[in-house]
Amino acid sequence: MSSLFEDTVSAICYSLVADVFLAAPVPADGRCNEVVRFVLAQHGAAPLFLREPLRMLTLAFSLQCLATTGRPFHRHEHEARAKHLRAWKESRLKVRRDLVRFYESLAVLPWFSRTGSTASC
Amino acid sequence: MLDGGAPIAGAIPERVQALVIGSGPGGAITACRLAEAGKEVLILEEGELFREGFCAPFSLAEMAAKYRSRGLTPALGNPPVTYVEGKCAGGGSEINSGLYHRTPPEILERWRREFEVEGLEEADLRPHFEEVERDLSVGLLPHAAPAASLKLHEGALALGWKSVEVPRWYKYADGKGTPQTMSRTFLPRAMKAGAQLVSRMGVTSFRQEGSGWVVHARSGARKLEVRCEQLFLCAGAIQTPALLRRSGITEKIGNSLHLHPTVKVVARFPERVNETGQGVPVHQVKEFSPELSFGCSISTPEYLGLALLDHPSELPHLEQNWPQMAIYYAMAAVETTGTVRVLPGVRDPLVRYQVAKRDMRILASGARHLSQLLFAAGAEQLFLSVGGVPALRRGADLDQIPVSLPRGRTNLMTIHLFSTCPMGENRRRCATDSFGRVHGFPNLFINDASLLCTAPTVNPQGSIMAIASRNMAHLLHRS
Numbered sequence: 001m002s003s004l005f006e007d008t009v010s011a012i013c014y015s016l017v018a019d020v021f022l023a024a025p026v027p028a029d030g031r032c033n034e035v036v037r038f039v040l041a042q043h044g045a046a047p048l049f050l051r052e053p054l055r056m057l058t059l060a061f062s063l064q065c066l067a068t069t070g071r072p073f074h075r076h077e078h079e080a081r082a083k084h085l086r087a088w089k090e091s092r093l094k095v096r097r098d099l100v101r102f103y104e105s106l107a108v109l110p111w112f113s114r115t116g117s118t119a120s121c
Numbered sequence: 122m123l124d125g126g127a128p129i130a131g132a133i134p135e136r137v138q139a140l141v142i143g144s145g146p147g148g149a150i151t152a153c154r155l156a157e158a159g160k161e162v163l164i165l166e167e168g169e170l171f172r173e174g175f176c177a178p179f180s181l182a183e184m185a186a187k188y189r190s191r192g193l194t195p196a197l198g199n200p201p202v203t204y205v206e207g208k209c210a211g212g213g214s215e216i217n218s219g220l221y222h223r224t225p226p227e228i229l230e231r232w233r234r235e236f237e238v239e240g241l242e243e244a245d246l247r248p249h250f251e252e253v254e255r256d257l258s259v260g261l262l263p264h265a266a267p268a269a270s271l272k273l274h275e276g277a278l279a280l281g282w283k284s285v286e287v288p289r290w291y292k293y294a295d296g297k298g299t300p301q302t303m304s305r306t307f308l309p310r311a312m313k314a315g316a317q318l319v320s321r322m323g324v325t326s327f328r329q330e331g332s333g334w335v336v337h338a339r340s341g342a343r344k345l346e347v348r349c350e351q352l353f354l355c356a357g358a359i360q361t362p363a364l365l366r367r368s369g370i371t372e373k374i375g376n377s378l379h380l381h382p383t384v385k386v387v388a389r390f391p392e393r394v395n396e397t398g399q400g401v402p403v404h405q406v407k408e409f410s411p412e413l414s415f416g417c418s419i420s421t422p423e424y425l426g427l428a429l430l431d432h433p434s435e436l437p438h439l440e441q442n443w444p445q446m447a448i449y450y451a452m453a454a455v456e457t458t459g460t461v462r463v464l465p466g467v468r469d470p471l472v473r474y475q476v477a478k479r480d481m482r483i484l485a486s487g488a489r490h491l492s493q494l495l496f497a498a499g500a501e502q503l504f505l506s507v508g509g510v511p512a513l514r515r516g517a518d519l520d521q522i523p524v525s526l527p528r529g530r531t532n533l534m535t536i537h538l539f540s541t542c543p544m545g546e547n548r549r550r551c552a553t554d555s556f557g558r559v560h561g562f563p564n565l566f567i568n569d570a571s572l573l574c575t576a577p578t579v580n581p582q583g584s585i586m587a588i589a590s591r592n593m594a595h596l597l598h599r600s
Contacts, residue, residue: 020433020436021426021436021437021439022436022437023436023437024437038181041185041191042191042193045185045190045191045193046190046191047190047193047194047467047468047469048467048468048469049464049469049471050193050195094529101430104430105430108423108426108427108430108436109181109423109424109426109427110181110423111423112422112423112425112426112439112440113180113181113421113422113423115423115439115440115443
């Protein structure tokens with residue numbers, strides 16, 4: 001059973017792919033699931049002093065959505081997710097901008113790793 | 122090449138003459154010299170020993186397998202500086218580009234003068250450089266450099282700036298180059314001479330026992346205690362000071378981290394400059410050296426995507442445009458220093474590095490000169506890894522690069538870290554003597570990037586290996 005944290009990370013990844021990397025609907029070819037798996041694995045390997053604050057901030061990201069709309073981030077439709085993500089990305093609070101940047105910088109790697117048939121293991 | 126994929130399961134001795142922690146460039150050469158001198162040597166490596174061809178170089182799979190924390194290691198500051206460390210048998214040599222420089226003479230002179238390092242004249246190091254160069258087959262490319270690398274060179278020539286092809290530790294056969302990493306060179310030699318390598322065994326701490334040392338290590342639930350007459354710390358510029366501090370040795374340890382902060386610029390050319398499997402770029406521009414060096418990075422689509430995050434409108438077009446794009450960097454040799462500390466109960470060391478105001482200006486100057494060079498090379502658009510700086514389309518746009526890079530919007534990274542336990546006789550600044558023996562402790566040595574007194578201003582592996590070789594020659598000659 002997935003946790004609120006994992007659901008939130010998954011929804012963030014899908015939003016980033018659709019809105020930032022692709023500017024188009026996410027194709028149903030499983031590629032985005034690979035992105036989610038990669039991002040979760042990266043988060044899990046991060047140093048403790050980074051991992052736990054990121055987890056708390058991610059939960060705060062989703063719970064702020066819950067407080068203002070009655071639904072956590074991952075329960076929203078695409079447009080509402082994009083709006084919430086954009087609000088954090090353009091926030092005056094650096095910590096919010098940093099959270100979005102963290103997920104962007106992780107999700108971008110697996111998303112483009114298949115471009116040009118980049119070799120993998 | 123060592124074969125691996127699993128830890129060596131044989132009996133691990135409870136007592137050895139020499140124990141080496143870490144198997145990167147410093148540790149491999151240390152173990153090799155000791156073993157070939159007839160010493161009984163045990164190498165403990167925290168990472169895994171991977172079989173040949175386990176994963177493609179510079180792939181995400183390599184990042185996940187061979188980088189510490191899968192590459193997620195920031196030095197905290199404003200801006201933070203992302204760094205990477207190898208965590209595998211062979212250490213950093215397994216993941217870097219293999220670019221080789223000797224330590225510049227003016228840097229050696231500075232180390233002798235400010236840190237009072239003895240035996241560090243050019244003539245003292247020359248035989249060690251020559252030996253390393255021979256053993257690692259250091260040389261120039263036998264074929265044309267990648268197009269993106271040549272673009273850098275062309276831009277420099279157009280401006281009359283100094284540009285060089287940097288030699289690499291590669292062997293070439295049938296048009297294919299093989300990096301002469303530690304797992305292909307000094308580690309097999311060490312083991313042939315009798316050294317034992319145990320991978321997936323992380324050292325947690327050590328303590329003094331008489332004139333020797335007791336080392337505590339663990340691999341999952343398995344715990345290990347080994348006694349040794351001589352202990353060599355070669356775990357790199359972050360892990361070595363962390364291990365020392367965790368073991369209660371703190372004098373001049375982890376207080377003077379130097380690194381080469383690097384800012385990136387993506388260039389788009391009208392013609393194709395990038396392709397799948399393109400080799401490692403080899404040119405560096407040294408016109409503003411030692412303060413600034415320019416080079417070309419690995420420019421696979423995923424790394425291009427990462428470098429373009431501050432220009433999100435480009436990302437949806439990356440699938441089409443990436444063959445015309447490459448990543449370039451301006452690397453600064455700056456005076457800012459950082460710290461390495463350990464927190465109780467936390468495995469990962471806390472690395473802090475706050476880039477000084479002056480150094481943010483140097484980096485901005487680097488970004489501007491690099492951009493000028495790339496326009497001279499024919500780039501039609503440039504994208505800095507600095508938020509708020511728009512895409513640059515012509516020389517006049519260089520004015521849009523701020524005089525000092527903005528702290529909150531600049532993305533810096535580095536792969537070069539050193540100087541956390543500087544060597545020398547100057548006891549106010551140095552953790553070890555001129556040859557790596559930790560001041561105040563018998564039979565305890567450091568032999569890795571931690572010893573370099575300041576930033577060497579060039580890719581550091583050549584300096585690390587030559588100094589490690591020199592230190593071992595000194596020790597073995599003395600004993």
